[in-house]
Amino acid sequence: MDADIIVAELTADRAPAVVELCRRALDLPEDAAEAPAVVDALWTRAAADRPVLALGAYRGAELVGALVCSVAGPDPRVGHVDLVAVDPGQRRRGVGRTLLSYAERALAGLGAAEVLLAGNPPWYAWPGIDVRYTPAVCAALALGYRQDRTAWNMTADLSYDGSPALRPTEAAEARLAGQGVSVRRAGPADLPALAAFARSTFGGAWDAELAGSVGREGAGCHLAERDGEVLGFAAYGSSRPSWFGPMGTAPAAEGTGIGGVLLRRCLRDQRAAGVDRAQIGWVGPVPFYSGSAGARIERVFFLYRKTLTAQQ
Template sequence: MDAEFAIRELTEDDVPAVVTLCAGALDLPEDAAEAAEIVLRLRERPAPESPAQHRTLGYVAVDLGGVVLGTVLCSIAQRDASVGHIDLIAVRPDARRRGIGRALIVRAEAGLAGLGATEVLIAGNSPYYAWPGIDVRYTPAVCTAMALGYEQDRTAWNMTAHLTPGSKAVRETATAERRLQENGITVRPAMRDDIPRLIDFAERNFGGDWPGEITDSIGRDRAGCHLAVRGDEILGFAAYGSSRPSWFGPMGTAATAEGLGIGGVLLRRCLADQRAHGHDRVEIGWVGPLPFYSGAAGARIERVFFLYRKQL
């Protein structure tokens, strides 16, 4: 290890310095602008249901004067305690090429191994993640992962919806909502009392990855969720802001309700909220149905991520 820096565990007292570090170290403006949300969200994992589940670790590299030069946040996978995740790695621009990033990841691997991990992913640990993987434009991070023996096994992408006048993303929804109302379908904001039914709907229709994101989108500052119901039956939902204020997702429509236009209405209601919060562009995270978002909101792929894994 470089004699001019040391690595130790991150403490709560370090968090303000880590936020400042990330604001200056994250090269893409959309990431730097939300550095506080990224760091704090990754640190807010809920109480574990088992000793290792949801466990988060963090380390900082500091110089001889105690100044934070770099940081890494990591965690145990939500569903599999044998899998660890590197959630965030950042090094001050003026401290790069000194082996700090490499040393932080090695320390993170050791910490995760101590919690029982036998494999480490550089990939988003749903439901609390900052990125699906490494943005391909973060070239130093890609190079470091490869040098440490990580193998790329997947690719993911975000789409961007621009909330400017004339964009499909800001089209009104009142006309479509009236048509839905004629068919007995109501679209409205979700409330805290809706959370248990929404989680049940998501788990039955789409699997178990979304309960945390749904829960944290409702009643949270600069976040929200809209749902479509027919009587007491939930037909679809769309949420935003659970990970970052400028990100949209997740959303889903029941197979029995597809083709009714519910998804487009829910999506644009969320985007209208985000525009009201001051965003002129929104990222749709970890996208699956590309054609839907392109057609409903004029969204385009603008971020591509490499996802990596390594056996310990």
């Protein structure tokens, strides 16, 4: 580690400086543009339900690097590095490695036995390291991380009226209504039923993402129900306005077209809000999103894992 680099915990008042650093450091324009929302989600909002630590690397008084890490909510033995940003003029000078080494020791002190360079849902920036961020991949390998998964995002093009992602849903909604299924926008009063449905049907921890989508500016959620029973939902904007998800349909309702209707209702909302390319994050069912919205795989991520030693 470079002795000239001083690592210190960052307080909330340093968030604007971290945002500006991310705007310079994130090479992909879409990432740089959404730096304020990313930092807010990872640092401010995530801290409400899990331990979060923000670290800054300084050369003298200059902030040259930043890292945000956290402990997994369901399993405190797992730590996550959620964001690393290094000033472009300081790359290959040990800043990223110093921050990661410091984070490993800090997470070990919080009880973590291993560290993932992977998103920590429900508040995450990206599933892992975008394959185009070559310096980050090199740093992970140099520090002994091993790749254990690959993930991807899909993109739905909302930039033109004839996009498959914006296909009308009125006819499908009328057909569903004939089967007793109603589709509508969800409101805050629906949150308990939505959360219960998500937990019982899919497990996981979608409660916070739903709470971050329903009734919040720049976000939203649509649901399908029959006789007051939730059959499916689709949400967007929980972490940032351009991202779609989560969504889910009851197994008994699969194949009815509910999922495609809910998806495109959300995408139309995002288009109306000025989003021209919606990111469907950490995708599982690729054929569904391709068929329902013409979405395509566009971003691929490597996810890394490292077991911590007693010395750390």
